[in-house]
Amino acid sequence: MDTIDRQIINQLQNAFPICDRPYQVMAESFGISEQELIERIEQMLEQKQLSRFGPMYHAERMGGGLSLCAMRLPDDQFDRVCEQVNSFPEVAHNYARDHKFNMWFVLATETPERIEEVLQEIEAVTGYPVYNMPKKEEFFIGLKFEL
Amino acid sequence: MPDNHQAQLDELDREIILATQSGLPLTPQPYHTVAEQVGCSTDEVMSRMQRMLDDGIIRRIGAVPNHYTLGFRGNGMTVWDVPDEKVRECGQKIGALDYVSHAYHRPRHPPEWNYNLFAMVHGKDRDEVMIKVEKIAELLGADNRGHEVLFSSKILKKTGLRLGGGPN
Numbered sequence: 001m002d003t004i005d006r007q008i009i010n011q012l013q014n015a016f017p018i019c020d021r022p023y024q025v026m027a028e029s030f031g032i033s034e035q036e037l038i039e040r041i042e043q044m045l046e047q048k049q050l051s052r053f054g055p056m057y058h059a060e061r062m063g064g065g066l067s068l069c070a071m072r073l074p075d076d077q078f079d080r081v082c083e084q085v086n087s088f089p090e091v092a093h094n095y096a097r098d099h100k101f102n103m104w105f106v107l108a109t110e111t112p113e114r115i116e117e118v119l120q121e122i123e124a125v126t127g128y129p130v131y132n133m134p135k136k137e138e139f140f141i142g143l144k145f146e147l
Numbered sequence: 148m149p150d151n152h153q154a155q156l157d158e159l160d161r162e163i164i165l166a167t168q169s170g171l172p173l174t175p176q177p178y179h180t181v182a183e184q185v186g187c188s189t190d191e192v193m194s195r196m197q198r199m200l201d202d203g204i205i206r207r208i209g210a211v212p213n214h215y216t217l218g219f220r221g222n223g224m225t226v227w228d229v230p231d232e233k234v235r236e237c238g239q240k241i242g243a244l245d246y247v248s249h250a251y252h253r254p255r256h257p258p259e260w261n262y263n264l265f266a267m268v269h270g271k272d273r274d275e276v277m278i279k280v281e282k283i284a285e286l287l288g289a290d291n292r293g294h295e296v297l298f299s300s301k302i303l304k305k306t307g308l309r310l311g312g313g314p315n
Binding site: 008009012013014015016018019020021022023024034035038041042044045047048049050051052053054055056057058061062063068070072082085086091092093094095096097098099101103104105131132133134135136137138139 | 156164167168169170171173174175176177178179189193196197199200202203204205206207208209210211212213216217224234235238239241242249250251252253254256259260265295297298299300301302303304305306
């Protein structure tokens with residue numbers, strides 16, 4: 001990764017334009033050609049320096065439900081519960097964390113009402129309580145991850 | 148705008164979302180490419196995406212850096228117990244720090260879980276994350292009544308958030 005790649009990452013965290021030739025517009029600010037910018041983004045996606053490029057949709061505002069949930073599991077139950085939790089298509093991400101609350105997953109559902117139903121289904125099938133921690137407010141100050 | 152605000156989306160909006168939720172086409176005229184996929188004019192795609200951006204359905208259009216691949220190997224979920232009436236003030240302070248990518252107010256579950264403010268803190272390694280956490284603790288002062296850092300030890304599942312619940 002060179003200086004231009006770093007500039008691209010820093011700059012493209014801000015607004016990418018909606019216009020006929022947006023890559024051309026951005027490329028000019030980096031002093032490179034449109035084609036080179038497209039190739040660099042492609043390469044950074046392939047090498048996973050970027051996890052994605054494009055519009056980021058706001059799940060709740062599209063009418064869906066989204067929540068962060070946590071569970072406290074005994075070590076000897078962890079793998080079994082993990083398999084059961086992950087089998088729900090509504091479970092989008094799931095992380096093990098070093099804490100008494102050792103399983104943290106994100107539920108994404110078609111409707112907000114469905115969150116509560118899935119929680120109850122997970123509790124029923126695993127036998128352990130699920131702590132629902134939907135965000136009440138987001139302090140999203142834009143991304144400013146500088147390289 | 149509250150997070151539970153829901154905008155009205157019609158069938159064409161949904162098709163545009165489906166066509167772009169895994170990424171914007173890497174073609175010289177990406178909105179034209181989307182228009183061809185969904186069968187409408189380029190102007191229609193651009194004006195609908197602009198409207199979704201204005202309405203907050205699209206948070207932003209751009210790149211999402213992969214912290215881990217870029218050398219930020221320490222990523223801690225920090226959780227804080229701050230007075231409920233000051234959670235917004237504290238959240239805004241923390242959210243403005245350049246090493247914090249997200250900050251959220253979330254419900255407590257007493258007595259097992261007393262934290263009401265979450266912030267993702269990124270650093271080169273765990274030691275650097277811990278130094279930054281101490282800085283946050285100083286910044287919050289007496290409003291910080293307790294905090295912990297939860298490092299992830301394993302990714303158990305990771306799929307994108309997809310409209311339509313299709314396979315990822």
